[in-house]
Amino acid sequence: MTITSTPVTGEATKTWSGRSMPRKEDGRLVQGQGSFVDDGGMHGQGYAWFVRSPYAHARIVSIDCEPALAMEGVYAVLTGDEAKAMCQAPFFAIAPPPGSLMQEWPLAVDKVRYQGDAVAVVLADSRETARDAAERVVVEYEPLTPVTDTVAAADPAAPLLYDEAGTNVAWHGLFDYGDVDWALENADHVVKLDRLHFHRFTSSPLECNGAVVDFDRGTGVVSVLSNYQMPMFAAMVVGPTIGVPMNKFNFVSKDIGGAFGIKIGFYPQIAALALLSKKAGRPAKWTEFRTEHMLTAGHGNERTFLDVEVPVMADGTILGLKVRAFDDAGAYLHYEPLGAVIWSQVVPGCYKLKHVRVDYTEVVTNKCPVVPNRGYSRMQHLWLVERIVDVVAHELGLDPVEVRKRNYVQPEDYPYETPNGCIYDSGDLPRSLDIALELAHVAEWRERQRELGTGTGRRIGIGIGSTLDSGTNNFGQSRIINPDLPFSGNGEAAFAKLDLFGEINVNLGTTPQGQGHETTAAQVAADILGVTPEDVTVTTGFNQANNSYVGFSGTYASQFAVSGLGAVMGAAQKLRHQIVKLAAFALQAEEDEIELEGGSARVRGDEERAIPFIGLSNMVYTNNAGLPASLLDECDLNARYVYVPPFEVPDTVAKTGNLTLTYASQVHVCVVEVDEETGEVKVVEYAAVDDCGNRINPLVVEGQVHGATGLGIAASLYESLDYDESGQLQEPSFYEYHVGTAMDIPDVACGDIESPSPFTPNGAKGMGEGGGAPLHAVCAALQDALGAGAPVVSESHNHWARVYELLHRDPGAPRGVEVVTRTAEPGAGVESL
């Protein structure tokens, strides 16, 4: 175990992988020389501004663009109807009916379904003129009753967002593993929770969305310079809608100012911009500003859990859980209902729950569409599980540490198969917890907690958050939602080449947004090619012209260390193989005598017989007369490799299968101080222990842990997106949405364990999303501060007023929890568990 590392600069090992190396990306970024989307542009571009609905739900009666078009400098205005007429089909639907009947077009058609829904888009010669003109587009609306409550939306009597679907339920499924009825009948206790609610928030990257799109009418090529984080997904969704084949797209991204999943959601804007460009005959540049982002760019999933029942044995063994889950997709199904299956990557959380039944309903409401948000869909379920474990401990008077340790998947259990067939690869949760408790000085805080007691004005609370960061998902799980979908497996591509003068270049299929891919890819390639990371140039960003992509390319779902670096390793090894072959020919040696070091190939043990990489490049590119054709055939010094993780198609009826390749784990411990008079909460100590297998660059890994922790703490105490009954967002900018600042977020003590994954090429596990651990830990700390007999902390977001209510709730009022204890002799009939 190491606790908080500092950069290693010396020659600690012969290899570069595994070292804490400051990043190659930093030089340009600290000098303001990064290339973010708004920094760039295309010749002749106009500036786009979307006309957006002030209503959450309304019929579009008419749109008058004339006043805008009459303005000097306005190139074009595109309305929803016009856009639809230019399209071949609505956007591809992941859901089967009725979800597939909830159609979406590039711009709203007939109806608007959330505040901020785009009805038209203006193109003008300046940003200012575009906005001025957008205000002159006159839209007449007929307001309709908005649907804002997630659970009520599913009521057949609720107003409909999509008349043609006949329901607001986009998808419904029963996930039933083990025998939860049996467990509930035979358990010593059944802990029942009325309602738990995971709130809506966004990790809101600091750079908003943006794109410059050119629809070249001469070639039919659609060029997209954007900060989209999953470009080929956008191409696959947008292409069939606007009638553009994949080989006529050219998606490019450079530096991206954070994404966290949110930047998977703006394909409708890209489609609209492409059509606008086509109409206007010039590139369309759109730079989203924060208020537009908060209203429309996508929020994290809000989920309500009802009728939770938890069978527990007297010794604290938790047998499973039963729950009805209602997930709120917002107005359009941008990535949903994929979240309706993605949570099931972590059905039992960190625990050996065997009997689980989740009745899952995905609804649409008149709110901003949800999109993947750091910890996507698993975080919500992991929070539920962690709340359950915590409440069980409190209600049964058991030690929250012991209950967790008793129920954790144990180190000797790996590889551990969950009730739905997922394979947890490796880990040591009990030890992670011990380290976290020590790092957070829990023993001292317990002492302090006892001293303070309650009623003294301040209370201490200590909470644990155990979570999983499942990475490299199997897209076959989408078939559990819709068996007709043509998706399964996963993959990522990389290119490695020796350039004309012997330079090493690596192209990725990923779209890094701060994860340091240029550095870690260089570390990995350097080890294979016998050079230093400085010698490896990793192309910044994504460029479709590099041909270094597959359908699932991008940066999302905690997978780079596995799929991205798996591809880099494969490509570098292929290139190495070619280099060795050429060198063996040039040096008249056997291939197994060749070693690569310092940018040269040489014969082992013979200093004299060596050839620098430039010499090999010369042989292939510029001086190849007389080289055997067989050698030229095999050695073009351009190596493309696609890493494909080993997956099977899941069983779509039983809803089982291995849904993701790796499971990094995190155990966080949080200590809070609560002001009894006001409900104010201050995080006074925080520790995070991360286990993501072999770490390629511990400095980068730790940075991800810090970041996920910061966002989670901010979400638990400060950040929430709330709609009023008329469907108006109450926090539409950073003025209202209090983003956690350096004064709000505490320092984090980090510890780590490295449990290598047996399933990946490098023993690494994807990480970075963090599984929402701080939300779990802060809630648990609040529960601890509330003490015995207190109400259940039932919300994932706990601002001061909510904490105050929990502290001061009438002792006779419902606590949101009930424990039913079986009267028969405890433990009877559970041997077969």
Place this chain on the structure above:
Amino acid sequence: MGERGTSHAVTVEVNGEKVSRIVAARQLLVHFLRDTLGLTGTHIGCDTGNCGACSVIVNGKLVKSCMILAPQVDGATIETVEGLADGDSLSPLQESFHEHHALQCGYCTPGMLMSATYLLRQNPDPTDEEIRRGIRGNICRCTGYVNIVKAIRAASREQASGGRPVPAAAGEEV
């Protein structure tokens, strides 16, 4: 009386270079820097003056360039992230941010560096709490601020132990 109008002549010194432009009265300083002068290192992260990505130093004072109109800075001396390094030689804070992994996506970094530069000019030996107060107006979504605080602390210690100081302010404070 000063000229009244929707456009104004503005002369400023930016990172040591004097520039004159006609600007629209409604143009924000950040758009002047980015769109008119092409200094795209100064970023935009919000539209309410809360994120600090656009922080620059005007006449020695740290400000958010999205909260000032371009004509307001006529005659001012402006420092942006592009002016922090001395040629190819990074400033001590830039070095420290790199060494301590105090940036991930790098989008908040220019503003963060300007705030840190200002802080160390005002207070060469800040406590962690003072550092956190000093960057309170700069939002970072990637780092949880952990390594940023660490990097600023390290730069201040480096300076205290005889290392290179943070460059002095350009222009007078007015």
Place this chain on the structure above:
Amino acid sequence: MLLEQVEYVRPQSLDEALEILANDDGAAPLAGGQSLTNVLKNRVASVDVLVDISRLDDLAGIARTADGGLSIGACVTYDELDRSADVRQTHWLLGEVAAHIEDQQIRNKGTIGGNCCLSDPTNNLPPLLVALDAVMELRSRAGQRSVASADFFKGYFATALEPGELLVSVTVPPMPAGSGAGYTSLAVGADAKAMVRAAARVTLDGGTIADSRLVLARVAHVPVRDTDAEARLNGGDATEESVAAACAGVADGMQPIADVHGSSEYRRQMAKVMARRAVSQAVAAARGSRNGSKAGGN
């Protein structure tokens, strides 16, 4: 971040500024701009011409008045208040409250005049100025007049300023002998917007509170003096129990505006807590014969 078309002018003198403000209903003074710029960005108010008063000497600087009070120019920034030796010497808390307004960038630009004239109920300085019996000095072409701070704030974004009139300075009288001030906020985050604030000034006569000011913010659109609570405090013991008893009825009958951060009832309860804490701070400060408590803060 794209504003509507607007004119800008930077008058060379206060008289020029007053001239423009008098002649144009659509003219708005621009000082630090830390609120006005946001208003313009969001296009929620239309302004014809922005009158940049930020460089006018007449509106700058902090001066000691003959009676030992402070005369603070309308364009004095929060940062200047924080760093002013004069302010810290006699009105320590005013500097301290200014030091906790949002962040360094805003403190470097935002002005005391702007903080008051916007009359945004979330602003930090108005309740404190009312508690300190500050006087707002207003000038127009017609001349100058003084308005007590308690009468200056008229409503949500509304003040006693008449068209064509400009706040030129704020006069803060000296702290009465034996007095101290306190200020507390229940903020949504550190140095962030507050749900409730309370500012207090008490003057002690031995162990008794001889006189008091208790001002609440965000329970109504404007800072409100709770004269009932003041009456309960005055003449009472300067003990925690007595202060708590006097503050128990604070905000009763008021209907603070609810929002996502808390209900009206919660804010009412919090007003009592903030009031008690502010008064207790003020008592402690008075005991320490400080004009504002070190523990004050925000």
